[in-house]
Amino acid sequence: MSGAGRDRILAALRATARASAPSRTIARVVPARARGDHAALVTRFVEMADLAGASVARVADAAGAPGAVAGYLARNGLGEDLVLAGEPALSALPWHHAPRLLVHRRPPLPTDRVSVTGAVAGVAETGTVLVRSGAQVANALHVLAEAHIVVLDAGAIVGSYEEAWARLVAGGEVPRAATFITGPSRTADIEKTPQIGVHGPKGLHIVLIHDSEGLHRRGGAAT
Amino acid sequence: MTEGPSVGLFATCLVDALRPSVGFAAAALLQRAGCRVEVPRAQACCGQPAWNAGDRRDAARIARSVVAAFEGFDYVVAPSGSCAGMLRVHYPALLGDDSAFAARAAALAEKSYELVSFLVDVMDMRAVDARFAGTVTYHDSCAGLRELGVKDQPRRLLATVDGLVLAEMTDAGVCCGFGGTFCVKYPEISVAMARTKTAHIAATGAATVLAGDLGCLMNMAGTLTREGSAVEARHVAEVLAGMTDAPAIATAKKDG
């Protein structure tokens, strides 16, 4: 099946190979906005996330996170139910500080209004969060609900996409799905008019924890 | 006293045939800049029509004749971005496989220039001594702009023309729809592009549109007059040289 087709195509490609391919030095261009000290990167992350249409709530420590989540649901009329990703760090948050919230730990459903997940990293260059699929996190939690809330440790903010990927694979393996998410779901397919929330979440909210003991291992200083 | 550089003036077929005043204006500017201007008799066309039509062999034949006629000068200057671009950017590619001409074409290319950018970038002309009262707008011809980087130079010199006010149009660098044979092969598309351009010209309120390429100017002028517009079109060299007695393109002298 594939064998003959594969061989034919590869042979056709090899027949066109040039006698000597020019050696190219490919410059690695990391934009200036992806560089800076960590405090600058955090500030830039918040600015860029806001420009991309995400909302950001900054809390001093992990204890403030559930309240920030509850506040977002209340402000946006999203009810009281949320689906929580299975990462231990999220379960360990003091959800009793937001007693009206109904925290569900189950597979996501297309009728879910709110999902809450963590992230591998925040990327300052464009206000992006890098999320991954895994045993504890159904990938659908990142795209299925009406609103997606990311709980992110400020220590997990890096400058560039490359650094975020390095954090991701430092754990060892490449996940099935690694998604760089920047703002909510959007389209301009109708008369080039920007609209929000076509299939993915209508809102992306980032709860940024500035002083967390163990939500994420703090990375090294950003270069 | 040292003599200025020798410049072979490449008139371009359109200027040669339809609007010699542009050639005279170009020569005057070059002389004022300190050049010795020569106009080789053995000149015709740069070969772009054949080159763009995919007739490489005929284009090469023309190119060889141009190289032979002009290589003796210190510089070759044309009042046209597309013709100058042909000599400077495309001749080396066109004659690259020709063992007899490859080096000569490369040498010619290096000293070939569009008129206004030559005056500013090579001859360091900072100002002109000319007067042209009124508001003008400037169209950036595609080859001049994108092949040769001609953009600031005409504006710098126009700023020194006494009485002249420059009003920039929207999308000055967007193609006017001339494109050589394109304008007659796909006339409906060409006319649509020309009308987009004349609408932008009209929106500036300028009385005159200037450009550095006669093909573009003929296309814009012909569209303007057919639309009944009073906007006139001239080659920028005419204004910079202070030689605007001749009627504007596609117009006749007004009586009285």
Add this chain to the structure above:
Amino acid sequence: MDATSRDFPANAVRALGDATLGRALEKLQREFRRDRAAMLARMPEFEALRDAARDIRAAALDDLPALLERFEDNVTARGGQVHWCADAAEARAAILALCRAAGAQSVVKGKSMISEEIGLNDHLEANGVVPVETDLGEYILQLRRETPSHVVMPAIHLNVTQIGDGFRDAHTDRDPHRALDADAILAEARDHLRDRFVTAQVGITGANMLIAETGSIVLVTNEGNGDLVHTLAPVHIVVASIEKVVPTVADALTLVRVLARSATTQEITSYTSIVTGPKRPGDADGPGAFHVVLLDNGRSRLLGGPFRDILRCIRCGACQSLCPVYGAVGGHAYGWVYAGPVGAVLTPALTGIEEARHLPAASTLCGQCEAVCPVRIPLPALLRRWREEAFARALSTATERRLIRLWAQVAARPLVYRPLLRLAVAALTLAARLAGGGGRFRTLPFAGGWTGARDFPAPQGGTFVERWHAARGRGP
């Protein structure tokens, strides 16, 4: 998809008469220019990124067979399967077979130009498998049985009323008198397609890039539909052409930096996903099966020829968004999957220059495309190269060829040219005087293409070269 590129001249004239299309294209180009300028101001390293992107794509083409083998090895190592298809027929057959093996009666699709190229949807439908487009623009077109007119904004040629009519005609289970403004259409699409995502047995996506190092695909969307497609269905099929592979994740991330900025002027799309294989043991969700259908369909032939550089294309569509010819006639006039400058090079390459000869010809070679291409493809040079092919095969009209050759042969001989020129100018000058002396011709025989809608300037009289020398003779 069947090509109607040979009808480009008539297609173009028809398009020029379509006021709705004209308004849509004017808005597209005006806003794109404005937004691109703002993007460039925010990214001072953009030119350096273009150089890097060009080099990454060019190096990948230099090493294509080895990269594809490495890609396959890594896909297989993760439990996925690669299917190598020489042409559209093989790819259609492979995908249909996979759908049948999965028992799929309906499949959900992300946007894929390759699936248009191979005519996948019609083939699936004809064989009892219903494909549902999930990208909003593609879904809008699917309801209207239309094809995309822009590589990134496929329904850009439609207005909201036309889009609403498509929904009204197709979603017959809803109140036929409901209002369908843009917000209502969006809500209805979200609602209707949500169910399709969740019940699909197979999800088919394209891939913006393939990564050899990890056996991954890169999927770039704003809507998030791609992620719903590859996450919810039990089988994920990727359909991609072979030239899309790059060596490493780092290479892919550099291309990500120029892709959205060039395509939509955004910093990055809402969802940029790197997807690698089927679900891992223990994963909370994901497809159990991962298939990559690799398509050649003429790419290996292009790699060895003068049009190789077009294979660098990352399908951003910037060339279309800024091309003044595309801006006048829109995408459908080009008659096939790919429109604008990239289409004018790729369509003759994949469907034949005989079929598509008008596309590279209908250009002023203004160079705007090359100036914005994120991988610096020399598009005008490639268009000209197609014109050489067409000329060599005598595809243009005999009159045109004769005139071009005649002009050139005379122009190559200045001693012949000059007296003929003086004669022609004298004749034209006389004709202008006879025509009333207004400085212009309103009509000219054999020049109806010009004078149909434009005046032609009358000559000033005499030729510059001779007048110069005459004045010199009299001079000091």
